[in-house]
Amino acid sequence: MDNSYLLNNLRKGSHCLLNITPAQPKTLTHLPKRPPVDLAFTDLTYKVQEGRKSNEKIILKSVSGRLRSGELTAIMGPSGAGKSTLLNILTGYRTSGMEGSITVNGMERNLSSFRKLSCYIMQDNQLHGNLTVEEAMEVATSLKLPSSTTRTVKEEMIHEILDTLSLLEHQKTMTSNLSGGQKKRLSIALELVNNPPIMFFDEPTSGLDSSSCFQCISLLKDLARGGRTIICTIHQPSARLFEMFDQLYTLADGQCVYQGNTGQLVDWLGSLNLQCPSYHNPASFIIEVSCGEYGDHTGRLVRAINNGQNDIRNGVPFPEVKVPDYNNKKDMEQSLKVEHNKNELAHAQEKFQEDGGRDNNGGGNGALHNGLLLQYAHTELAKGKAGGEALVVQVEKAELEKQDNASAALLGGGGAAAAGPRRYATSELRQFWVVLKRTLLFSKRDWTLMYLRLFAHILVGFLIGALYYDIGDDGSKVLSNLGFLFFNMLFLMYTSMTITILSFPLEMPVLVKEHFNRWYSLRSYYLAITVSDIPFQAIFCVMYVVIVYLLTSQPAEWTRFAMFLCSCLLISFVAQSVGLVVGAAMSVQNGVFLAPVMSVPFLLFSGFFVSFNAIPRYLRWITYLSYIRYGFEGTALATYSFDRAKLQCHQVYCHFKNPQTTLEELDMLEADFTLDIAALCLIFVVLRISAFLFLRWKLKSTR
Numbered sequence: 001m002d003n004s005y006l007l008n009n010l011r012k013g014s015h016c017l018l019n020i021t022p023a024q025p026k027t028l029t030h031l032p033k034r035p036p037v038d039l040a041f042t043d044l045t046y047k048v049q050e051g052r053k054s055n056e057k058i059i060l061k062s063v064s065g066r067l068r069s070g071e072l073t074a075i076m077g078p079s080g081a082g083k084s085t086l087l088n089i090l091t092g093y094r095t096s097g098m099e100g101s102i103t104v105n106g107m108e109r110n111l112s113s114f115r116k117l118s119c120y121i122m123q124d125n126q127l128h129g130n131l132t133v134e135e136a137m138e139v140a141t142s143l144k145l146p147s148s149t150t151r152t153v154k155e156e157m158i159h160e161i162l163d164t165l166s167l168l169e170h171q172k173t174m175t176s177n178l179s180g181g182q183k184k185r186l187s188i189a190l191e192l193v194n195n196p197p198i199m200f201f202d203e204p205t206s207g208l209d210s211s212s213c214f215q216c217i218s219l220l221k222d223l224a225r226g227g228r229t230i231i232c233t234i235h236q237p238s239a240r241l242f243e244m245f246d247q248l249y250t251l252a253d254g255q256c257v258y259q260g261n262t263g264q265l266v267d268w269l270g271s272l273n274l275q276c277p278s279y280h281n282p283a284s285f286i287i288e289v290s291c292g293e294y295g296d297h298t299g300r301l302v303r304a305i306n307n308g309q310n311d312i313r314n315g316v317p318f319p320e321v322k323v324p325d326y327n328n329k330k331d332m333e334q335s336l337k338v339e340h341n342k343n344e345l346a347h348a349q350e351k352f353q354e355d356g357g358r359d360n361n362g363g364g365n366g367a368l369h370n371g372l373l374l375q376y377a378h379t380e381l382a383k384g385k386a387g388g389e390a391l392v393v394q395v396e397k398a399e400l401e402k403q404d405n406a407s408a409a410l411l412g413g414g415g416a417a418a419a420g421p422r423r424y425a426t427s428e429l430r431q432f433w434v435v436l437k438r439t440l441l442f443s444k445r446d447w448t449l450m451y452l453r454l455f456a457h458i459l460v461g462f463l464i465g466a467l468y469y470d471i472g473d474d475g476s477k478v479l480s481n482l483g484f485l486f487f488n489m490l491f492l493m494y495t496s497m498t499i500t501i502l503s504f505p506l507e508m509p510v511l512v513k514e515h516f517n518r519w520y521s522l523r524s525y526y527l528a529i530t531v532s533d534i535p536f537q538a539i540f541c542v543m544y545v546v547i548v549y550l551l552t553s554q555p556a557e558w559t560r561f562a563m564f565l566c567s568c569l570l571i572s573f574v575a576q577s578v579g580l581v582v583g584a585a586m587s588v589q590n591g592v593f594l595a596p597v598m599s600v601p602f603l604l605f606s607g608f609f610v611s612f613n614a615i616p617r618y619l620r621w622i623t624y625l626s627y628i629r630y631g632f633e634g635t636a637l638a639t640y641s642f643d644r645a646k647l648q649c650h651q652v653y654c655h656f657k658n659p660q661t662t663l664e665e666l667d668m669l670e671a672d673f674t675l676d677i678a679a680l681c682l683i684f685v686v687l688r689i690s691a692f693l694f695l696r697w698k699l700k701s702t703r
């Protein structure tokens with residue numbers, strides 16, 4: 001072979017190699033700027049009542065900790081240790097039953113402002129399956145960014161976020177068709193839109209394979225590197241994943257057994273005579289220790305880490321196991337006796353800087369620097385060195401200044417979506433409009449909701465039309481015609497009620513997430529879903545009524561048809577509202593059983609089975625509540641009242657030839673059509689308000 005050819009190719013190859021440039025890490029440039037936020041909690045206790053009132057269960061036992069900006073923190077622990085509970089409390093998702101203090105940049109947490117700064121990505125992704133990735137992102141930008149943000153900026157932002165999260169090529173994919181890892185990334189992408197400085201994740205790796213887990217944690221790490229505070233609960237990660245976390249917070253039996261760098265864990269446990277075997281995953285080891293597999297060491301670990309008040313950091317000596325409690329007045333007074341010594345202080349700072357220089361993270365991070373310095377000062381103080389106390393004061397002052405600046409930034413400037421007195425980034429009218437458009441899109445795409453319902457109304461319409469064909473003007477078939485009127489009520493009631501009972505509770509988890517993450521107010525959401533289904537329900541009802549009215553030969557008068565239709569429409573809207581109340585208040589299983597059962601009294605007292613005068617007096621009040629009665633009465637009056645001419649009679653004798661006889665038999669001679677319509681409207685309004693109140697209660701009670 002020609003050597004020069006080989007050489008040339010090799011040269012070409014080396015040229016190619018030389019031209020390879022490492023992939024640049026993707027960064028998010030279009031996101032609103034946010035200040036860094038440090039979160040700290042002190043003496044956090046969480047209790048729940050179990051069984052009888054006096055029976056109290058303590059889930060978190062006076063734990064403390066600090067979660068810093070720019071760090072990826074893992075909350076780990078054995079099952080039932082209290083990880084999810086701690087996360088729920090830190091996010092503000094759970095507030096009742098909690099004692100202790102939570103501070104944001106050193107200031108007591110204001111839950112309302114905090115929720116604008118943070119987002120909570122729950123374990124199950126809670127996404128609407130009927131939207132494409134792109135549409136879901138558009139909804140998120142429309143709701144989470146101020147209305148003043150231009151369309152171009154929103155589009156660029158969506159493009160950038162999807163590109164960063166490797167979802168760009170899937171932007172036209174339906175959310176329901178995404179893989180588990182992609183769904184997780186989409187959940188993150190949706191919340192990234194307004195760039196919250198604090199992001200909480202509950203088990204972000206659950207259900208993912210090892211490669212997706214790695215990608216997911218890498219993404220979280222990148223987000224943390226962007227200055228965000230990223231906190232996630234995780235179940236025993238692999239050694240490779242474990243190394244990726246900056247900070248570890250471990251719980252056992254509701255107490256903190258470790259808080260500090262992941263890299264220091266093995267040494268720290270070693271210093272407490274708990275040697276992690278070689279080639280053993282440190283994450284597994286701390287869980288095994290916490291579970292008591294090597295004996296009961298929980299108490300010792302909790303004391304050593306001061307239940308989360310201490311922090312094991314790179315470059316800072318381990319705190320001694322018997323560290324004084326600085327929250328304790330006695331210990332504090334003792335430490336204040338230590339004489340101020342400026343030389344000692346200077347020495348301490350110098351020494352810290354020497355140690356701090358070895359810290360990988362310390363460099364440019366002021367918060368971390370101060371944190372380390374503070375911890376070092378406490379350690380010195382614990383050793384009884386005079387300079388320690390002055391150093392504590394000095395560092396704490398610096399820390400406070402930083403916190404003031406950051407907090408001012410949080411409240412005053414930064415991301416427009418976060419700042420300001422408004423709870424939401426957009427007006428309620430806009431929220432209503434965006435949610436309405438989204439719900440209409442779902443309806444269009446939901447086969448069950450739309451096409452099955454349409455099909456059912458048409459099919460049943462023709463079936464009933466065939467069964468009761470041409471009976472409307474036949475004096476000998478009035479009883480059958482009354483049966484037809486009653487069946488209309490029954491059909492319209494069940495179709496509109498059950499579809500809502502089946503579909504509405506399925507929306508709940510997404511509603512809980514989006515409402516909690518401040519996408520929209522409950523009012524705008526509720527109004528949007530209330531309005532969205534009314535046109536469809538109306539169209540189906542009109543189609544059904546036109547078919548049956550014509551086929552059964554009811555009176556061919558426009559006014560009577562309008563009255564008949566009006567009663568039927570109101571019945572279906574009222575029944576839909578009953579479905580909303582039931583759907584808001586209970587699960588699908590309970591609702592599907594209870595709603596029809598609860599409707600039985602209303603059907604019995606509708607006036608079809610027993611006329612009003614035949615009902616015992618003490619039970620008559622039920623007829624006033626029965627919306628079926630008003631609907632049935634409305635259609636009966638539309639058919640037989642208002643001086644309707646005598647019906648045709650093809651037999652020797654037709655008892656109900658005169659419509660007045662029918663009304664008399666039904667006790668409807670005195671009935672007023674307007675009153676029936678007014679009663680149905682009133683019941684509709686009361687039910688819609690009740691459904692809203694139930695929904696609000698449900699949202700609160702799930703937390």
Ligand SMILES: Nc1ncnc2c1ncn2[C@@H]1O[C@H](COP(=O)(O)OP(=O)(O)OP(=O)(O)O)[C@@H](O)[C@H]1O
Nearest residue numbers: 048050057059077078079080081082083084085086
């Ligand atoms: N409302 C409640 N009533 C009674 N006990 C509760 C309640 N909520 C939580 N607990 C208990 O508190 C403990 C901690 O629960 P939590 O869900 O926080 O654990 P976890 O560490 O997240 O567990 P896992 O890893 O298995 O999800 C558990 O023993 C649980 O049974």
